[in-house]
Amino acid sequence: MYNFWKKDYVQPSGVVCHHCRKLFELTSQDVCSAKRIIHHSTTESFVSSIKAGCPICRAILSEVDDPQKLFLYPFLISLTECLIREPMNGSVYDLGFTWKSPGIPKRYRRVLVQRYDLIKQFLPRIPPAADRGWNNQTLEVVKKWMRCCRKEHPNCQALNAWRTAGLDFQPKRLVDIGSDSGRTWRLVLTGNDNIFRSPYVTISHRWSQNQQFKLISETIEAYTADQPVSDLPRIFQDAVQVVKSLGIRYLWVDCLCIIQDSHLDWQRESLEMCKIYTNAICNISITGFEDTSNGFLDQTCRYAPLPCRVQPRWAPSLREGWCILDPFFWWAQVTKAPLTKRGWVFQERFLAPRVVHFGPDQIL
Ligand SMILES: [Zn+2]
């Protein structure tokens, strides 16, 4: 993996694809005429860079409607091109990508090249591990975000105090995943169990096509006794792993905490949603995946992220070089993600005091 924390900048070989790398090898004469430069000349080459994990090509892909089409039709895109624009203030270059295709509406995707010395203070000090799944390093980052938000953000504290003012609330049912290394879960009723005011996490997820795993009248009794976690759908097994490693014992998820075949229960509990999400310590959102039948932890974080450092030939030579940034990263990973298109997710995002999004490339 390219180590952009190294003191001496290195060309981002092995992460940024050969076709993108060539853009940084152009001279200022090549780019000054404001002409579009051919980036990929076939769909095939574009797709293979995406599959290899090139962060720039993946950023361009995030602008494509129905990206699956690209993998199915090998001649769909005749070429991708790039326009490198001179900076207004000398510190940021603008790379505008687009494509030619009869079948995909044309859009533009920008990537920025910024002076490294101006942004390094915002970047993490420790390079990410080569395996960026749900490992200790990722866990520590999320824990740090949580700690920081709870203890150091005065606005979050004020907002939370306002949200929960006068509320003495705990959801009617919670899933208890235990506090030890046990691999069982059970449904608890807050009225019966002494868990009042225990922190809990909510889960935002997309129901699968034929969601069979749910609380119904006839499963209540069984679910209040210990059940193996390994019997849960993979998405919930992964969620249990995340919540447990954050040191939280309870979670609330709609399909297990609302009796799905009781109209009355549904009516009652759906009115409590506002309080349920407001009072959670955090919402875990499985944001970036179309299909979660194999869970989400194994699917995330396979690719090296931007930013990475470069010294483009067309930019002034700087001691610490330049950095490639994606200004639309949040938009691509969260705003435009499959889950966010669902209407009811709005309240889950809006009401939760904090949200950990599992995106296709990163945890946000
Ligand atoms: Zn590329």
Ligand SMILES: [Zn+2]
């Ligand atoms: Zn905060």
